[in-house]
Amino acid sequence: MNNAQSTRRMTIDAMQYSNWNREIFEEWRAADLACAHVTVSIWEDARETLHELGKWATRINQNSDILAPVRSVADLDQAYAEGKTGVIFGFQNSSPFEDDIRLVETFHDLGVKFAQPTYNIQTLVGGSCYEPTDSGLSRYGALVVGEMNRVGMIPDLSHSGVRTASDILDVSTKPVVYTHANPRFFYDHPRNVPNDLLKKVAASGGAVGLAPYPHLTPDDCSVEDFCAMAARVVELIGVEHVAIGTDTGLGHADGVLDWIRMGTWTIEKNYGAGSAANPGWAPLPSWYGGTKDLPDLFSALEKHGFSSDEVDLIAGGNWRRVFVESFVDAAPAADVA
Amino acid sequence: MNNAQSTRRMTIDAMQYSNWNREIFEEWRAADLACAHVTVSIWEDARETLHELGKWATRINQNSDILAPVRSVADLDQAYAEGKTGVIFGFQNSSPFEDDIRLVETFHDLGVKFAQPTYNIQTLVGGSCYEPTDSGLSRYGALVVGEMNRVGMIPDLSHSGVRTASDILDVSTKPVVYTHANPRFFYDHPRNVPNDLLKKVAASGGAVGLAPYPHLTPDDCSVEDFCAMAARVVELIGVEHVAIGTDTGLGHADGVLDWIRMGTWTIEKNYGAGSAANPGWAPLPSWYGGTKDLPDLFSALEKHGFSSDEVDLIAGGNWRRVFVESFVDAAPAADVA
Numbered sequence: 001m002n003n004a005q006s007t008r009r010m011t012i013d014a015m016q017y018s019n020w021n022r023e024i025f026e027e028w029r030a031a032d033l034a035c036a037h038v039t040v041s042i043w044e045d046a047r048e049t050l051h052e053l054g055k056w057a058t059r060i061n062q063n064s065d066i067l068a069p070v071r072s073v074a075d076l077d078q079a080y081a082e083g084k085t086g087v088i089f090g091f092q093n094s095s096p097f098e099d100d101i102r103l104v105e106t107f108h109d110l111g112v113k114f115a116q117p118t119y120n121i122q123t124l125v126g127g128s129c130y131e132p133t134d135s136g137l138s139r140y141g142a143l144v145v146g147e148m149n150r151v152g153m154i155p156d157l158s159h160s161g162v163r164t165a166s167d168i169l170d171v172s173t174k175p176v177v178y179t180h181a182n183p184r185f186f187y188d189h190p191r192n193v194p195n196d197l198l199k200k201v202a203a204s205g206g207a208v209g210l211a212p213y214p215h216l217t218p219d220d221c222s223v224e225d226f227c228a229m230a231a232r233v234v235e236l237i238g239v240e241h242v243a244i245g246t247d248t249g250l251g252h253a254d255g256v257l258d259w260i261r262m263g264t265w266t267i268e269k270n271y272g273a274g275s276a277a278n279p280g281w282a283p284l285p286s287w288y289g290g291t292k293d294l295p296d297l298f299s300a301l302e303k304h305g306f307s308s309d310e311v312d313l314i315a316g317g318n319w320r321r322v323f324v325e326s327f328v329d330a331a332p333a334a335d336v337a
Numbered sequence: 338m339n340n341a342q343s344t345r346r347m348t349i350d351a352m353q354y355s356n357w358n359r360e361i362f363e364e365w366r367a368a369d370l371a372c373a374h375v376t377v378s379i380w381e382d383a384r385e386t387l388h389e390l391g392k393w394a395t396r397i398n399q400n401s402d403i404l405a406p407v408r409s410v411a412d413l414d415q416a417y418a419e420g421k422t423g424v425i426f427g428f429q430n431s432s433p434f435e436d437d438i439r440l441v442e443t444f445h446d447l448g449v450k451f452a453q454p455t456y457n458i459q460t461l462v463g464g465s466c467y468e469p470t471d472s473g474l475s476r477y478g479a480l481v482v483g484e485m486n487r488v489g490m491i492p493d494l495s496h497s498g499v500r501t502a503s504d505i506l507d508v509s510t511k512p513v514v515y516t517h518a519n520p521r522f523f524y525d526h527p528r529n530v531p532n533d534l535l536k537k538v539a540a541s542g543g544a545v546g547l548a549p550y551p552h553l554t555p556d557d558c559s560v561e562d563f564c565a566m567a568a569r570v571v572e573l574i575g576v577e578h579v580a581i582g583t584d585t586g587l588g589h590a591d592g593v594l595d596w597i598r599m600g601t602w603t604i605e606k607n608y609g610a611g612s613a614a615n616p617g618w619a620p621l622p623s624w625y626g627g628t629k630d631l632p633d634l635f636s637a638l639e640k641h642g643f644s645s646d647e648v649d650l651i652a653g654g655n656w657r658r659v660f661v662e663s664f665v666d667a668a669p670a671a672d673v674a
Binding site for chain 1: 438471
């Protein structure tokens with residue numbers, strides 16, 4: 001046990017969005033996953049997000065032998081110590097905030113610790129990576145980022161347009177992250193990140209969750225290719241800012257992909273990160289089929305030349321540090337009307 | 338009576354947003370107002386807008402001796418013939434559409450015939466005139482305009498940023514309007530309209546509803562100044578494209594102005610069309626205190642040199658023509674999922 005204990009590695013996956021069931025949670029435990037950031041809104045508005053949070057309360061309750069809610073670093077450390085997987089909530093959109101600045105704090109009080117300004121279309125907050133014109137951060141968006149900084153909710157630039165991402169990095173007083181994205185030098189895709197933004201994320205104290213998600217990696221990407229890419233990102237921004245966000249989505253019905261990409265905003269077909277030539281759920285790579293394969297990915301990183309300490313940082317240490325710097329005791333809002 | 342009949346002028350006010358009551362409706366009748374475009378959403382989302390439409394159903398029902406709903410040119414002509422004021426619904430925001438393209442047709446079926454892409458902040462559809470950066474029309478926004486064209490809902494550029502307005506004028510296949518705005522040459526304000534956009538509105542077959550609203554006119558604007566401005570706009574784009582949209586807002590409680598400007602998007606004070614130096618409800622000009630003064634405004638236009646036929650166009654004829662060109666029988670949407 002001491003030996004097993006000594007080989008444990010705090011592992012944090014900064015993005016999963018699956019059709020949740022006990023089997024997935026057991027896979028988390030089999031891989032000794034300390035924490036999963038799970039998406040509770042893609043298109044959902046405030047009201048609909050309350051429902052999703054209610055479902056998660058039940059899921060955690062019904063699986064409390066292996067799951068625990070995480071709202072603080074202490075929660076994370078306790079889940080890890082107890083051999084449970086901590087669950088941390090986040091938004092892949094600002095849709096739950098609607099046009100109401102107060103909802104940032106309200107959803108934070110409900111345990112939401114990450115939020116993206118946009119998913120696949122322009123929002124009140126900013127521009128998506130898929131818009132031909134990225135508005136940058138709107139006035140409301142700047143207020144939202146200010147509130148997120150104040151209450152301790154982490155700005156997640158995944159799916160943002162480059163200009164919106166850059167604006168948020170300029171105004172945020174706390175670490176800013178990409179929970180699930182790769183560098184553009186690895187695969188040139190709107191969802192992936194130019195080098196200058198990777199550097200700004202590092203300068204903010206944030207991290208980038210590299211993603212084995214097929215639409216964000218080159219065709220036939222091998223685990224060696226992925227590790228070599230990670231090494232290049234480490235060279236560029238330092239190992240303290242490189243992490244994992246797998247963008248794992250397991251068990252969804254066929255039609256769900258259309259909803260994920262199209263929500264209700266278009267009648268005509270839209271392919272999101274895919275394309276007309278490659279419209280469906282992309283097959284996962286042989287070397288990453290879900291959380292169960294994370295330990296092997298970490299071994300591959302060591303084999304590629306990373307030290308065990310460096311892999312500890314990539315596997316979870318960096319996310320933990322971001323949490324330490326981000327999850328603050330909030331000062332009260334300026335006034336209450 | 339024949340004599341009175343012969344001096345009637347079909348009068349249409351393209352923007353009013355008051356704290357509605359019987360007194361206002363009686364003032365409409367005293368001025369023989371044929372039609373008022375009334376705002377049913379400023380910040381309201383879909384659900385809240387349903388409530389506002391429900392209140393209007395009651396208002397029209399309880400005042401059916403002098404009011405009638407207008408969803409077609411035939412409705413307008415009938416209201417005019419019967420000596421009632423036709424009420425036509427519109428949005429000063431795209432917030433009721435939320436992120437759901439289907440809601441354009443649904444709200445049109447509820448009688449909504451005008452919609453702005455934005456009010457005072459960036460939306461999913463486009464950029465507001467108050468944003469430092471105007472995104473232009475988003476991809477969702479282009480789909481919304483397409484749906485509006487298809488079902489017969491008029492795009493209203495009031496409050497839009499210049500780029501968003503220009504984009505809509507580029508893609509719309511039907512007349513595009515400003516229901517309530519003045520030219521920038523008259524008063525340089527973000528809400529007012531540059532000459533090139535005035536020309537594009539005319540080229541689209543649309544019209545501009547000139548507004549005696551104090552924040553959109555120069556200090557101490559006289560009725561002669563207003564008429565001279567109208568004459569310059571007529572010179573620029575032709576009398577067929579110049580109309581009236583008073584932006585009348587009567588009887589609101591003090592706090593309502595904060596809601597109109599700030600909704601729930603900011604905790605810090607925001608002044609909308611006003612300013613820190615000029616924060617409150619601006620006093621109305623001596624020559625325009627409400628619908629009762631419209632006949633005198635039309636007399637002033639005649640005194641300024643417009644012919645009676647020209648004033649007929651400005652007073653309501655041009656809006657009626659825009660309705661004729663806009664209120665089409667819709668073809669069905671491309672598909673129904």
